[in-house]
Amino acid sequence: MSDVSLRGVRKSYGSVEVVHGVDLDIKSGEFVVFVGPSGCGKSTLLRMIAGLEPISGGDISIGGKVVNDIPSPQRGIAMVFQSYALYPHMSVYENMAFGLKLAKTPKAEVEQRVREAARILQIEDYLERMPKALSGGQRQRVAIGRAIVRNPKVFLFDEPLSNLDASLRAQTRIEIAKLHDTLDATMIYVTHDQVEAMTLADRIVVLNAGIIEQVGSPLELYRNPVNTFVAGFIASQRMNFLTVTPSGDGLLLPGNRLLTLSHAQRENARTLGVRPEHLQLASPEAAHFSGTLSVIEQFGEYALAYVELPSGDLVTVKLDGAPDLQLHQTIHIGLPAEGVHLFDEAGRALR
Amino acid sequence: MDSTGPSRTAAIALAFMAVIWISPFSWLILNAFNPLSTGQLEIPRAVGLDNFALAVSGNAGRQFINSMLIAAGTATLSVIVGISAAYPLSRLRIPGRNAFLWTLVLLRMLPSAGVLVPLYFAAQRSGLLNQLGVIIALTVLNLPFTLLLLKNFFDTVPIELEEAAYVEGASLLQIVTKIVLPMSRAGIAVVWFYSFTGAWNEFLLPLIFARVQDAFPMSVGLYAAFGQQGAINYGFLTAFSIIYAAPAVGVYFLLRRNMNTGFAGVGVKG
Numbered sequence: 001m002s003d004v005s006l007r008g009v010r011k012s013y014g015s016v017e018v019v020h021g022v023d024l025d026i027k028s029g030e031f032v033v034f035v036g037p038s039g040c041g042k043s044t045l046l047r048m049i050a051g052l053e054p055i056s057g058g059d060i061s062i063g064g065k066v067v068n069d070i071p072s073p074q075r076g077i078a079m080v081f082q083s084y085a086l087y088p089h090m091s092v093y094e095n096m097a098f099g100l101k102l103a104k105t106p107k108a109e110v111e112q113r114v115r116e117a118a119r120i121l122q123i124e125d126y127l128e129r130m131p132k133a134l135s136g137g138q139r140q141r142v143a144i145g146r147a148i149v150r151n152p153k154v155f156l157f158d159e160p161l162s163n164l165d166a167s168l169r170a171q172t173r174i175e176i177a178k179l180h181d182t183l184d185a186t187m188i189y190v191t192h193d194q195v196e197a198m199t200l201a202d203r204i205v206v207l208n209a210g211i212i213e214q215v216g217s218p219l220e221l222y223r224n225p226v227n228t229f230v231a232g233f234i235a236s237q238r239m240n241f242l243t244v245t246p247s248g249d250g251l252l253l254p255g256n257r258l259l260t261l262s263h264a265q266r267e268n269a270r271t272l273g274v275r276p277e278h279l280q281l282a283s284p285e286a287a288h289f290s291g292t293l294s295v296i297e298q299f300g301e302y303a304l305a306y307v308e309l310p311s312g313d314l315v316t317v318k319l320d321g322a323p324d325l326q327l328h329q330t331i332h333i334g335l336p337a338e339g340v341h342l343f344d345e346a347g348r349a350l351r
Numbered sequence: 352m353d354s355t356g357p358s359r360t361a362a363i364a365l366a367f368m369a370v371i372w373i374s375p376f377s378w379l380i381l382n383a384f385n386p387l388s389t390g391q392l393e394i395p396r397a398v399g400l401d402n403f404a405l406a407v408s409g410n411a412g413r414q415f416i417n418s419m420l421i422a423a424g425t426a427t428l429s430v431i432v433g434i435s436a437a438y439p440l441s442r443l444r445i446p447g448r449n450a451f452l453w454t455l456v457l458l459r460m461l462p463s464a465g466v467l468v469p470l471y472f473a474a475q476r477s478g479l480l481n482q483l484g485v486i487i488a489l490t491v492l493n494l495p496f497t498l499l500l501l502k503n504f505f506d507t508v509p510i511e512l513e514e515a516a517y518v519e520g521a522s523l524l525q526i527v528t529k530i531v532l533p534m535s536r537a538g539i540a541v542v543w544f545y546s547f548t549g550a551w552n553e554f555l556l557p558l559i560f561a562r563v564q565d566a567f568p569m570s571v572g573l574y575a576a577f578g579q580q581g582a583i584n585y586g587f588l589t590a591f592s593i594i595y596a597a598p599a600v601g602v603y604f605l606l607r608r609n610m611n612t613g614f615a616g617v618g619v620k621g
Contacts, residue, residue, distance in 0.1 A: 052514050073520035085515035089533045098529075099519030150519065 002153035010057035036207035078147035254311035278339025287332030388586035402590035425550035437501035455495035504538030
């Protein structure tokens, strides 16, 4: 039993409340990612679960037991820090054995557990080295190894990949996914990178300004964001938002063309959201809106076209392959009804 | 004119400077190793360690031990008190802690002769007119800089390391002894060695506090060695001076080695 549950968890510093009552159930063995912009309280929430920050209100339980007043070492958690937090004056082996030695674990068992973790992470060759003699990726593995040897119920990761370069980050991401599969432990992972959130998570928790905006699987969040914040945050290319006016049996788009739509709540729609990958080029007659191409980014397998509408809106269109488009040429864009998300005045999704 | 070639005038001038620099040292060494020393700068007719034997036995030997006790005691006590005070100053958000530290340093800027009288009476009242008194007084005088130095060293130990150790089950004492102190050992070495040399060289306080010959450290002993028994024994005096200077030189090399092997850095990138 290593489920984690949060009940009305709050955190304030003096009179400033930064986490405003969070309720969340994390099942045993689940990989949950907290994601959100900086300052949204995701790290604070993780540190409260870790026992590094006292909580100002509510209950945190791990394995069915309220741990509000239980000090960190007895919570059965292990934490991987953003800066790795390796002890620079100890070898890799000593770093990994530190916690076990403190717990007066028999020497043979320490040895066996460190070797086992080193084998899983493929760092057996570095055990006698000092941290400063390791590369960033290797240090990251040692930090994870230090967590594994303690055999915790819950792993906590605080932005563990943000100090690695892009290619190493992608590689380590895959390794963390594999590790979760191997260890079958509960993992809570904090990141501001929505790619890490999408690829690693069983469930994503989107936080904004100290409250949970939405909890769901990556695809749920991608397909059915509950509001404009989640819609704009999830997925690699940001969703386009256009101001619309309900009119007759459809919505009036910028440029005054009508999008006919049989949506039950279209009367309340104020904002239309559509992902760049759902937009497509169209003939001038069939187009829903048109504009001039102001920037095009070619990635080879796809291209991103930034189209400026006469209304001043900038719309991103993701096009397959390497389209032959000229800067400043007129682009006609079609809007397929199935890719459309509607939001009301307050930014809530209309279903 | 060839401006890069050696010039005769420059060579003479440099040689002259070299002689001026070297002559006191050669005088010191030649006399120290000459058992029949007269205090003249001359090539000794005999070479021996008799002077050194004299300088480490009897009264002189006791003074060496006294000096060691005072210097090592002051350095160790400064480090222990300094660590216990500087760590909380570094980690706790005590209001006005920096103003407090700098005020202490300002007070320390007063010449120690200025606080000698109150120090003397305080020591007299508490029965500390002895070596322990000297050690305590010197430690107190050392503390402002010790605190400032150690606090700055502790500030460089990332708090995440302590948090990591805490999550792994380390107590506060274990965090300090196993993480913070080993990582600050360069700073601790600096403080220890500086306090050591400072206390080793200290003349005024031991002179006032230790009023019997048995309690004199070398600094006071050297002063007293002039004109003892009517005549000056230059051989003894020079050997005594060399022994007196040796720890300072030794400390220099120890310090250099410690600074080189000090803080390795946590290194987030790489």
